Amino acid sequence: MNPPPLLFRHADLFDGRRFRSDCDLRVAGGRVVEIGRGLRAAAGEESIDLGRRWLLPGLVDCHVHFREPGLVRKEGYAFGSAGALHGGVTTVLEIQNNPPLMESGRLLAAKIEALRGVSRVDYGPYGSLTPASAPRLAELAPRCPAVKCFLGCSTGAGGVRSEEDLRRLFAAAAEVGVKVVAHCEDNGILDRAAAELAGIAEPRHDRMRPAEAEIRSVEDAIRVADETGAELHVFHLSTGEGAARVAAANAAGQAVTGTTAPHYLLVDAEAAAAAEQHRFKVNPSIKSAADGAALRELVAAGRLQGIGTDHAPHPLAEKERPYRQAPSGFPSIDLLLPLVVAVHDRFGTPLEPLLAAVTRLPAEEFGLERKGRLEPGADADLVAADPERARTVDERRLLSRSGWSPYHGWRLRAFAERVWLRGHEVFAAGRPVGPPRGRPLF
Ligand SMILES: [Zn+2]
Structure with a gap:
């Protein structure tokens, strides 16, 4: 299945170096194709208004x-x-x-x-x-x-x-x-x-x-x-x-x-x-x-x-x-x-x-040319997060198998709300979405 064309609008966008306020980002074929202000949705594009939430490159944990x-x-x-x-x-x-x-x-x-x-x-x-x-x-x-x-x-x-x-x-x-x-x-x-x-x-x-x-x-x-x-x-x-x-x-x-x-x-x-x-x-x-x-x-x-x-x-x-x-x-x-x-x-x-x-x-x-940044040509690995929303960490709601965390009870903010991998939505409302889509990098 090909990823759908997407237009993210009104994001406070972190491109890998700095934040750009109230920015739009267009995705086609699972890649970032355009970043700017006031972009208009093309025919068939799903438009996602982020209402000044953060849009970040998917994180790279090395x-x-x-x-x-x-x-x-x-x-x-x-x-x-x-x-x-x-x-x-x-x-x-x-x-x-x-x-x-x-x-x-x-x-x-x-x-x-x-x-x-x-x-x-x-x-x-x-x-x-x-x-x-x-x-x-x-x-x-x-x-x-x-x-x-x-x-x-x-x-x-x-x-x-x-x-x-x-x-x-x-x-x-x-x-x-x-x-x-x-x-x-x-x-x-x-x-x-x-x-x-x-x-x-x-x-x-x-x-x-x-x-x-x-x-x-x-x-x-x-x-x-x-x-x-x-x-x-x-x-x-x-x-x-x-x-x-x-x-x-x-x-x-x-x-x-x-x-x-x-x-x-x-x-x-x-x-x-x-x-x-x-x-x-x-x-x-x-x-x-x-x-x-x-x-x-x-x-x-x-x-x-x-x-x-x-x-x-x-x-x-x-x-x-x-x-x-x-x-x-x-x-x-x-x-x-x-x-x-x-x-x-x-x-x-x-x-x-x-x-x-x-x-x-x-x-x-580690030589991952299409990861870790938002620019034309990069993989559309994207994280939408609300920096205003804080939550107390409850280890029972985390997803890794061990079911506990040393940060249990900490008050933190900017949790990932929705995540896309190469243009496919893969996480929303605290749970994975769709089939596992991970690919090898090497
Ligand atoms: Zn180690």
Whole structure:
């Protein structure tokens, strides 16, 4: 079925860089064809008057875990992509961090094919960068946005332990010219902290996984990337210092980039420690209020390449276990748009760079030419949201499978009201609409 021709009228339109007030946008063939003021509906066009609501490019979440294949009981694309639409997200770049890791072209191709007719959003799974995949990166590279390397032990992924191993992996990626996306925490520092806190039943997570672990690991990764010629992107930066190292290397001309996550901008270590059921236990840990402020400044200045959720669902029953048995990570993709708006509302961070960090910037970073912006030729991935309407988050109404949220009870605004994917309406009134239409990006 071809998408219908559409004319959106009277929108406060965010084009990926800035808001344009009272603007119209025409869609034909699933693409944006015209943006202007006072556009008139052509014959056969459906006209949608937005009454000065926001019209945004569909959000691009460059860091999610949907756990398919292998751990679909925790999420899967059917649930995860419905949650994505709830958060205004129409494109996900997704990391397999449970077995089977995406260590061969065959595995990755099979995964991508199996998700047709399942995913409600466009999708691009990352390949895995491990000793097993290193000789096969030429198979993986054309099928993925980048390859994922764990420099610190985290959920379901062992992590690189020696600099020799790291150098070998980065050199293999440099040779085929595929970008490395990395989780940076230093295993030695994590081990030392764990040993020091071994006698404490419920240690603070930010002491078990301290700031120094990220900073040291970021420094090492930047140095080894420089030595090997690898392109490096550091995910979910949680410290002001680590993020500043990334931004400085980038400014100095090295191919080093990075993203942070909403929780590092919105929550500090004290608040995270006070949350019940280890709800905000996540790797890297949530750091100090000063770290949050430094990260917000870098986002405001456009010196990071985006904000990705690190959506990592687990059943609440598992999160409630004693500290050491409780898994790290939590669901959050359902709320991405209202969460970035909350960073503006709570801390005064300018709105436009925050919205660019979940639209245009990650699209540019990962080579998605038709995503993350509204301009002629772009995919008509669109989100209509009412910035005036606030709501208290009720975790039972979210769509991802785990059915809970660390943001339960938060008052947020600018929820996605209607969402279009390549011109097809795919979400309205809090629910997905129509069949799953997600397509692979690579
Ligand atoms: Zn992650």
